Amino acid sequence: MDAKWVNGTWDLKQFEKEGKTDWDSVIVAEAKRRKWLEDNPETTSNDEPVLFDTSIIPWWAWMKRYHLPEAELLNGRAAMVGFFMAYFVDSLTGVGLVDQMGNFFCKTLLFVAVAGVLFIRKNEDLDKLKGLIEETTLYDKQWQAAWKEPESSSSTVSSKK
Amino acid sequence: MATFALKSFTGLRQSSPDQINFVSNVPSSLSRSQRRTSLRVTASRASPKLANRSLRVAVIGGGPAGGAAAETLAQGGIETILIERKMDNCKPCGGAIPLCMVGEFNLPLDIIDRRVTKMKMISPSNIAVDIGRTLKEHEYIGMVRREVLDQYLRERAEKSGATVINGLFLKMDLPENWDSPYVLHYTEYDGKTGATGQKKTMEVDAVIGADGANSRVAKSIGAGDYDYAIAFQERIRIPDDKMTYYEDLAEMYVGDDVSPDFYGWVFPKCDHVAVGTGTVTHKGDIKKFQLATRNRAKDKILGGKIIRVEAHPIPEHPRPRRLSKRVALVGDAAGYVTKCSGEGIYFAAKSGRMCAEAIVEGSQNGKKMIDESDLRKYLEKWDKTYLPTYRVLDVLQKVFYRSNPAREAFVEMCGDEYVQKMTFDSYLYKRVAPGSPLEDLKLAVNTIGSVFRANALRREIEKLNV
Numbered sequence: 001m002d003a004k005w006v007n008g009t010w011d012l013k014q015f016e017k018e019g020k021t022d023w024d025s026v027i028v029a030e031a032k033r034r035k036w037l038e039d040n041p042e043t044t045s046n047d048e049p050v051l052f053d054t055s056i057i058p059w060w061a062w063m064k065r066y067h068l069p070e071a072e073l074l075n076g077r078a079a080m081v082g083f084f085m086a087y088f089v090d091s092l093t094g095v096g097l098v099d100q101m102g103n104f105f106c107k108t109l110l111f112v113a114v115a116g117v118l119f120i121r122k123n124e125d126l127d128k129l130k131g132l133i134e135e136t137t138l139y140d141k142q143w144q145a146a147w148k149e150p151e152s153s154s155s156t157v158s159s160k161k
Numbered sequence: 162m163a164t165f166a167l168k169s170f171t172g173l174r175q176s177s178p179d180q181i182n183f184v185s186n187v188p189s190s191l192s193r194s195q196r197r198t199s200l201r202v203t204a205s206r207a208s209p210k211l212a213n214r215s216l217r218v219a220v221i222g223g224g225p226a227g228g229a230a231a232e233t234l235a236q237g238g239i240e241t242i243l244i245e246r247k248m249d250n251c252k253p254c255g256g257a258i259p260l261c262m263v264g265e266f267n268l269p270l271d272i273i274d275r276r277v278t279k280m281k282m283i284s285p286s287n288i289a290v291d292i293g294r295t296l297k298e299h300e301y302i303g304m305v306r307r308e309v310l311d312q313y314l315r316e317r318a319e320k321s322g323a324t325v326i327n328g329l330f331l332k333m334d335l336p337e338n339w340d341s342p343y344v345l346h347y348t349e350y351d352g353k354t355g356a357t358g359q360k361k362t363m364e365v366d367a368v369i370g371a372d373g374a375n376s377r378v379a380k381s382i383g384a385g386d387y388d389y390a391i392a393f394q395e396r397i398r399i400p401d402d403k404m405t406y407y408e409d410l411a412e413m414y415v416g417d418d419v420s421p422d423f424y425g426w427v428f429p430k431c432d433h434v435a436v437g438t439g440t441v442t443h444k445g446d447i448k449k450f451q452l453a454t455r456n457r458a459k460d461k462i463l464g465g466k467i468i469r470v471e472a473h474p475i476p477e478h479p480r481p482r483r484l485s486k487r488v489a490l491v492g493d494a495a496g497y498v499t500k501c502s503g504e505g506i507y508f509a510a511k512s513g514r515m516c517a518e519a520i521v522e523g524s525q526n527g528k529k530m531i532d533e534s535d536l537r538k539y540l541e542k543w544d545k546t547y548l549p550t551y552r553v554l555d556v557l558q559k560v561f562y563r564s565n566p567a568r569e570a571f572v573e574m575c576g577d578e579y580v581q582k583m584t585f586d587s588y589l590y591k592r593v594a595p596g597s598p599l600e601d602l603k604l605a606v607n608t609i610g611s612v613f614r615a616n617a618l619r620r621e622i623e624k625l626n627v
Contacts, residue, residue, distance in 0.1 A: 043459035050288045
C-alpha cells in the first residue's frame with residue numbers, strides 16, 4: 001500500500017506542498033485507493049480498521065476541482081447562446097436587449113433555460129430524468145395496486161393518498 | 162438443501178403469466194361473481210348471524226404471521242384451524258426482531274438468543290463505521306432462532322384454543338355463492354417421518370394466507386406476482402475467540418462486489434454466525450456475491466466451518482391483490498418486507514394480528530359471517546399505519562444502494578449521531594419519529610455533501626481508468 005497511508009487514514013503531513021496541504025493529491029490518492037479496492041476487494045480487519053473520512057477535505061477543495069470547471073463550461077456556453085439569441089430576437093422583432101428583459105414571456109423563457117441547464121447538462125440526462133421520475137413513483141403504485149380493483153360492495157373510500 | 166429451495170421459487174416465477182405486469186388484470190371469473198354479488202352485499206352489518214356455530218377460519222402457514230393470527234382469532238372466540246407443513250422448520254432468516262415486538266407480543270426473554278447492541282457498517286472501500294453509540298441501556302436488536310419463535314407462537318395459539326394441524330395445503334375451491342364455504346384440500350401428516358400423509362378436505366368460512374413467499378393461497382386467489390430478492394446465507398461455526406467479537410455485534414457490508422442492490426451481512430446466532438447476501442437484479446451471480454462477502458469478512462471468520470447453506474426468496478413489494486372476498490394475505494405471502502433492511506418478521510406477526518383483529522371485530526367475536534369489507538378494514542389500517550415506514554425505507558434504498566459512491570456516502574452518513582438516533586428509534590419502535598427541523602436541515606446538507614464527495618471521487622476514479 002502507499003506509504004502515505006498510515007494507520008487506516010491518509011497522513012496529511014506527507015501531502016504538503018509549500019507548507020500547505022495539497023488537497024488535490026489527497027483526493028487523487030483516495031480515488032486510487034478506492035479504484036484498487038473495487039478491482040481487488042480486500043478483507044476488512046479489526047487490527048487495521050479504515051478510518052478515513054472524506055469530510056476532512058475542505059469544501060472549497062471539492063468545489064475548485066469539480067464544480068468550478070463544469071460551471072465555467074456551462075456558463076460560457078450559456079453566455080454565447082444567450083448573446084446570439086438576444087441578437088437574433090432583436091434582428092427579427094426589433095426589440096432591444098433591455099426591452100426583451102422587461103417582457104414577461106422572455107423572463108419565463110430565461111427561467112426555463114436556467115432551470116433546464118441545472119438539470120439537463122448532457123444528452124443522457126434527459127433519459128436519466130425520465131427514468132428517475134418513473135422510479136420514484138413505482139413503489140407507491142405497487143402499494144396502491146390493492147386499492148385499484150373496481151369495488152363492488154365496499155363501503156370504504158377506494159382512492160387513497 | 163439450497164438447490165431444492167432454489168428450484169421451488171424459480172418454478173413459481175415461470176408459472177405465473179402476469180409476472181412482469183404487476184398491476185394484473187382482475188381474473189374474469191372473480192369479477193363476474195363480484196358483479197353478481199354487487200347488489201347483494203352492502204356492509205357486514207347486514208351479514209346474517211351464524212346459527213349455533215362460531216365463524217370458522219383457517220390460517221394456512223404457521224410462521225410468525227400464522228401464529229399471531231391464530232392466537233388473536235382464537236382469543237376472539239373464533240373457531241381457528243392452523244395448518245403448518247413442517248413443525249420443526251428451520252427457516253433461513255436473519256432472525257432479527259425489533260424491541261417493540263418483545264413488548265407487543267409478550268415474548269419471553271429466553272426466546273432471544275442474543276441482544277445486538279452494536280452494528281458495523283462497512284463501505285466498498287472498507288471504511289468501517291460503528292453504530293449503536295446512541296442506544297440506551299435497555300435497547301437492543303433481538304436475534305432469535307426462527308424455529309424457536311415460530312414454535313412458541315404456535316403453542317400460544319393452541320393454548321388459546323386454536324387447532325394446529327400438521328399438513329400441507331394443496332389448493333382451495335372458491336365458493337360459488339356468497340355464503341358458501343371455502344373448501345380446502347390438504348395433506349395431513351400423522352407425525353410419522355417419511356409418511357406420505359392423507360388427503361383431506363375442510364370447509365371454512367374464511368382463510369388467512371400466511372404461507373410465506375411462495376404462497377399457494379395467493380395463487381388460489383390470483384393475487385398476482387411480485388418482484389423478489391434471493392437471500393443466500395451460510396451458517397458458519399467459527400472458533401470461540403473469533404466469536405467473542407460477534408458477541409453483541411452484527412456487520413453489514415455494502416459494495417458492488419457484495420451485492421448490486423442489497424447488502425451482505427454477518428449476523429451472530431446462538432453459537433455460530435450467519436454470513437449471507439442477497440440480490441434482486443443479478444440472481445444468477447448470487448454465489449459470486451456470497452464468495453465476495455466471505456472474502457470481506459475473511460479475517461474475522463477464518464477457521465470457521467460451514468454447517469448449513471440456505472436460500473430463500475424475499476418479496477420486494479406487496480402483491481397487487483392482498484385480499485379477495487373472505488381470503489386475506491398476511492406476512493411474506495402479502496409481500497410485507499421492507500426495502501433497504503429486508504425486515505419481515507415483525508411485520509408478518511403484526512399483519513397477522515391486525516387481520517385477525519379485523520375478522521374478530523367484523524364477525525362480532527365469531528357470531529356473524531364476515532365479508533370482504535371487514536378484511537378491507539385490515540388493509541386500510543395496515544396501509545395507514547405502516548406505509549410511511551415502507552416509503553422512507555424505499556427512498557433510502559433507491560438513494561443509497563444504487564452505486565458504490567452512494568454506498569460510500571451512506572456509510573459516511575451512518576457515522577453521524579443524529580442519523581443513528583433516528584434510525585434506531587424508527588427501527589426499534591416502528592415509528593417514523595419527527596426529529597428537530599434544524600438537525601434535519603443539517604442532515605440534508607451533510608447528505609448532499611457526502612453524495613457529492615463520493616460522486617466526485619468516482620469521477621476521479623474514471624479519469625484514472627482512461
